[in-house]
């Protein structure tokens with residue numbers, strides 16, 4: 184089951200909306216938690232009657248004893264069923280949210296570091312919320328009142344004591360919950376920071392080793408992990424403190440009931456007795472006393488689940504992404520039009536402003552200009568790697584502002600093609616995972632990559648020269664049958680002879696496609712149909 188994209192005003196609303204498609208299962212889990220009341224009452228009644236009848240006739244006590252035993256067993260079964268339903272609910276919701284996060288992550292083509300904690304820890308934090316906290320919340324709202332109503336039948340005055348002592352209990356829970364909320368949020372932020380830092384440093388390992396920054400990096404990670412430890416300790420402290428306070432109130436209330444029932448039985452109450460209790464009724468009320476507070480204590484114990492889930496929500500909300508129709512572009516080379524395009528990174532001044540350009544279908548346009556003039560940024564627009572701050576880019580009539588990116592229709596050779604550990608053939612195949620070995624061989628040949636395609640390459644490109652890396656990028660662009668070709672500095676750092684050979688290969692690759700090339704090379708610019716200076 185997949186829910187709609189979610190954008191909600193508050194974490195609580197987001198969680199509610201996210202769980203909405205599983206409303207029935209949620210209600211079932213809640214009802215099972217509430218159903219625990221029936222065996223609790225059965226057990227208290229059975230025990231009270233056993234004690235009351237055992238003295239006069241042990242045989243008459245047997246059915247009551249059996250009731251108490253069966254009630255205990257029913258309690259176990261109901262608890263087990265609640266765990267199974269809760270686990271199923273948690274699994275379903277986690278899978279849905281995780282799928283949505285991953286789709287958003289891959290759909291945007293961005294880096295995954297900042298969402299890693301969301302996908303792993305954040306989604307995990309939903310489990311306790313849906314499988315424990317939500318059903319227990321329902322039980323905490325209904326069960327004490329049900330038990331008090333039953334107790335009122337045996338002893339209305341005791342029911343009044345129950346109601347009265349519930350108030351400080353609820354007040355204590357609210358106080359503890361409010362105190363824990365902020366700390367829990369800060370703990371999740373510390374966890375996100377540590378996780379992001381760790382992934383980032385692992386990624387930058389070669390640079391760290393090259394600049395001998397091991398000590399500094401270790402200190403950074405140690406600091407972030409100390410911070411997480413500090414935050415976790417604070418959350419735990421609040422949790423222990425609040426559960427201590429709640430235990431105290433619950434013990435006090437049970438003691439109050441015990442004193443009242445005992446003194447009433449012995450007729451020793453220091454005030455006029457509001458009712459006369461006999462042994463079974465007094466025992467029944469006393470046995471029910473812990474049950475009144477049990478749902479609230481359970482809810483308090485699961486309160487941390489709610490805090491953890493709410494703290495994780497900001498990282499889990501996927502921005503409502505524009506509808507992306509990957510098939511809106513024609514198969515043939517399309518026209519491209521830039522209208523008053525601006526690109527600005529963050530708050531910095533625009534790198535590109537008021538940029539207008541019309542590229543005809545199949546045309547080759549070279550973008551030239553000083554380093555930093557924004558050539559790569561213009562190409563990155565098509566892949567969603569640079570922001571379209573103003574204006575519009577249209578490809579065959581489709582608007583970039585509506586499509587988000589055109590990555591599916593782009594063959595792209597970047598300045599530094601990404602290399603993954605594996606063989607050279609595996610690396611070319613990344614552009615089209617469905618390509619057969621024959622097509623990969625042809626693409627490699629057309630990009631000037633000859634030799635063994637099975638030769639191993641590590642993640643830093645070890646095993647490839649600088650020129651071969653560029654050819655790898657070109658081979659990928661050739662392999663991908665896309666109507667637009669983007670080449671970023673395809674001949675940088677090549678000697679004139681290699682560049683000349685590369686030009687022939689590029690010319691072939693551009694056939695039947697609309698091509699944009701960012702370049703500093705006069706030879707590449709000369710090959711283009713049109714040169715645009717930035």
Ligand SMILES: Nc1ncnc2c1ncn2[C@@H]1O[C@H](COP(=O)(O)OP(=O)(O)OP(=O)(O)O)[C@@H](O)[C@H]1O
Pocket residue numbers: 528534552553554555556557558559560561701
């Ligand atoms: N992801 C980014 N975040 C912030 N600033 C960026 C980012 N990418 C590029 N820039 C900035 O935008 C400006 C233009 O960069 P861009 O790479 O587009 O220029 P270029 O003309 O392709 O340069 P070169 O010829 O050296 O490759 C530079 O000042 C660069 O620092």
